[in-house]
Amino acid sequence: MQQTRSIEMGTGLFVLLGMAALFFLTTQTTGSNSLSGSDTFEVTARFDNVGSLKNRAPVRMSGVTIGRVTSVRFDPDTLVAEVKLEIESQYDRIPEDSDAGILTSGLLGSQYIGLQAGGSDLSLQEGSEIEFTQSAIVIENLISKYLFKQDSGSDEK
Amino acid sequence: MLRELYFSFVDFLRTFGALQLFFLRLLANSPAILVRRFGLVVQQVYNAGALSLVIIMICGFFVGGVLGLQGYANLAKFNAEDSVGTFAAFSLLKELGPVITALLFSGRAGTALASEIGLMKATEQLSAMEMMAVDPLRRILVPRFLGGVISMPLLTAIFSVIGLFGAHLVAVDLLGVDPGAFWQQMRSSLEIGDVWEGIIKSMVFGVVASLLAVWEGYNAIPTAEGVGRATTRTVVITAIAVLILDFMITAIAI
Incomplete structure (x- = not known):
């Protein structure tokens, strides 16, 4: 009897x-499930170039994560990339004319969307579109621009 | 030569098929045993799981520690030692945790199962049960199988968590990585899917390791030598099966 009890306890x-x-593994080692519980609203933004932006990439404002990217797709009608973002409902007073840019965290980090507050009295809400966007910086374009500038510079001299 | 190859191939197919049927019989009897003879299962969870805790925790700690050391030494070359947490977590949760736990499990618990069942067979205890109209499959094999299946994911999770703390101890407390960066980088790059991949792997390995141990014991040649050989085969076949399955699951997940 004593033995059974110790086995059951063990x-x-x-x-x-x-x-x-x-429980520790599922909650403490990942940061991405922090959003799944709260209410969100969806907005769209169109970018000329999304670089290597992925689904579930964070949406940050002043460095604080306020939402996630839910889909990245190419829109055949407007011929640019259409990105859908979900933003937590508690951030319902973001000015409508805010500016979205695709930024990189650190030199080799992953890409995220950074929002820069605008000055409008109207706020972003479900279904609205961010008009002012800034594409991802593609290293090849930067290099070619730099080379081109040098070329043209030497021509002028 | 060709004839022998043919016969050994047919032999392999027969054994493989018999193993599948045996697996189905275990599964078919599992729900009834879980409900009616839960005490037997608890006893086996204790044997397979609780008694393996010490080896799992010690090994997990040192595996994590070595990941901390190696990760730090190699990442410091790129000034990226803050990513040591990410490196350790990815390695532990997705690969090393499930695989090493399965190998240790088959060495610690699988061999015990196989030799116990093999010896029961050699001393004709299983036949005696059949004489008393007790089905040894339900009374002996199914509880042991279930004990292993339940224990493996839990052991794997404990292994990974202890490993993370081992890595933390080495990287943060000994080598001076920033603790905030250690956890933050890990949290921002690990996703819930990565954790699930490890858990699913450990479930699959739990089924495979327990099934093979029970199967080898049940089919042991009922002699001293036969039981010894069954024990050895348990470890060897489990190791091969686990590593092949690990590759296949990873390939599917990626």
């Missing part, structure tokens, strides 16, 4: 420990 302790470990 098993219970083991299962509890395992559950705690699973």
Whole structure:
């Protein structure tokens, strides 16, 4: 009897420990599920070039994550990329004329969308579109621009 | 030569097919045992899981520690030692956790299962049960199989968490990586899907390792030598199966 009880206790302790470990892994090691619980609203933004922006990339304002990218697709009608963002409902007073840019965190980090507040009295809401956008910086374009500038510069001299 | 190859191939197919049927019989009997004889399953979770805790925790700690050391040494070359947490978490959660736990599990618990069942067979305890109209598959094999299946994901999770703390201890406390960067970089690059990949792997490995241990024990030649050989085969076949499956699951997930 004594032995059965200690076995049951050991098993219970083991299962509890395992559950705690699973819980830790699913909640503490990932940061992306912090949004899934709260209410969100969806806005769209069109970019000439999205670079390597991925689904679930963060949307940041002043460096704080306020939302996620939910879809990146090419719109065949307007011939530019259409990005859908979901933003937490608590941030419902972002000016409508805010500016969205695709930025990179760190030199080798992943890309995210940075919002820069505008001055309008109207706010972004479900279904609205961000008009002012700034494309991702593509290194090849930068290099070619730089080379081109140097060329033209030497011509003028 | 060709004839022998043909016969060994047919032999392999027969064994493989028999293993599948055996697996289906275990599965078919599992729900009834879980409901009616839960005590038997608890006993086996204790044997397979709780008694493996010590080896899992020690190994997890040192695997994590070595990831911290290696990660730091190599990432410091690119001034990226802040990513040590990401490196350790990816390695532990997706690959090393499930695979090493499965290998340790088959060495610690699988061999115990195989030799126990093999010895029961050699001393004709299984036949005696059949004489008393007790089905040894339900009374002996299914609880042991279920014990292993339940234990593996839990052991893997414990291994990974202890490993993370081992990596944290080495990288942050010994080598001076910033603790905020350690956790923050990990959280921003790991996604819930990565965690699930590891959990699904550990479930699959749990089924495979327990199935093979029970199968080898049940089919052991009932002699001292036969039981020894069954124990060895358990470890060897489980290791091969786990590594092949690991590759396949990773290929599917990516």
